[in-house]
Amino acid sequence: ATGTGYVWDTQYGWVDTGTGGLSPADATKLLQPIAHPFAHPDTKRRLHELISASGLLKHLEPIEAGLASEEDILRVHDRAHFDRIVAESAWPKGGDAGDGHSPFGKGGHQIAMLAAGGAIAAARAVVEGSVKNAYALVNPPGHHAERDRGMGFCIFNNAAIAASYAREVLGVQKVAIVDWDVHHGNGAERIFWKRSDVLNVSVHQENCFPAYSGPVTSRGEGEGFGYSVNIPLPPGGGNAVYEYAFRTVVIPALRAFQPDLIIAASGYDASMMDPLARMMVRSDGYENIAQQMLDVADEVCGGRLVLVQEGGYSPYYVPFCGLKVVERMAGVSTGFDDAYFPIVSTKGGDVLLDHEKAAVDAAAPLVSDIR
Ligand SMILES: Cc1nn(C)c(C)c1/N=N/c1ccc(/C=C/C(=O)NO)cc1
Ligand SMILES: [Zn+2]
Secondary structure (H helix, E strand, O other), rough: OOOOOEEHHHHHHHHOOOOOOOOOHHHHHEOOOOOOOOOOOOHHHHHHHHHHHHOOHHHOOOOOOOOOOOHHOOOOOOOOOOOOOOHHOOOOOOOOOOOOEEEOOOOOHHHHHHHHHHHHHHHHHHHHOOOOOEEEEEOOOOOOEEOOEEEEOOOOOOHHHHHHHHHOOOOOOEEEEEOOOOOOHHHHHHHHHOOOEEEEEEEEEOOOOOOOOOOOOOOOOOHHOOEEEEEEOOOOEEEHHHHHHHHHHHHHHHHHHOOOOOEEEEOOEEOOOOOOOOEOOOOHHHHHHHHHHHHHHHHOOOOOOEEEEOOOOOOHHHHHHHHHHHHHOOOOOOOOOOOHHHHHOOOOOOOOOOOHHHHOOOOOOHHOOOO
């Protein structure tokens, strides 16, 4: 198949993230209400609008999100979690995903079901071959959501739900989930912790969020031992360490696993301008890892690659990072540059530092336990 599928739904721009940055406004703590909380949906709406205004949208195959079914959600999440989200979604001001810092508005369960449905629709289009690869620009994100609870702005684990749908409904045998959001992909890791037919690889800033989650020693259990790969990176890493981590660990892990489908939890919060982490990746750094993923997908699974949007909190920079990634997926150049490149290009991250190389080299031997 050729063509790049694209999922966006207007309601992804309607996620109500409340009045606080991470903590809701609280006069007793002098926490003021804020117009653009960290997880405000405008950041992802701006990425969609840049994809549209740049002309790239015309080169993409639109894929309808549709609501995931209860059955789709329950392949990954407990009934109790699902029922609580639906119940709190009926409250006048909505509820919380599960950590007290992840609010959603009234009717928010519907948008979360659309996000999971968008990831499913993208995976289905790729597996059925109506497109070669696909970008699911979904919201709210999902990679922190575990079976029994949401956290870190995540309600349902969109990528894990798509992976389970591909395996149990579409008959895909081996799925790899590669998470380059800057925060640890704890959700899919826990969900597939004991499985060896889903490989989970997470590249993240060490100890950023969840706290103390995703050390290199966290490798899975039983049948699943070796099929959770964690590459924690020291703060301050930029293009160089991400290029090195993908070239020397992530891509070899995918070659060893030989998946039938690759799903990427694609967040842009490792960027030079993100408020919720301390990495320094630029748009050209994201282009590089995207190209490495496209090449290995061509090599091992006929190019079957689905990117599912996760985090990314800079309304300035997420649009340009995402634009460059989707351009690479579609093999199209819009002719528009990263408008922030003059600002971010002189700030470093281009040289692999010894302690960064050491952190990646610590994870390299993990690949030998993948078959
Ligand atoms: C502070 C604090 N205090 N407490 C108790 C909690 C639960 C706190 N949450 N911190 C957070 C929550 C979410 C993120 C990023 C999520 C993301 O982008 N994932 O991809 C970062 C920090
Ligand atoms: Zn993140």
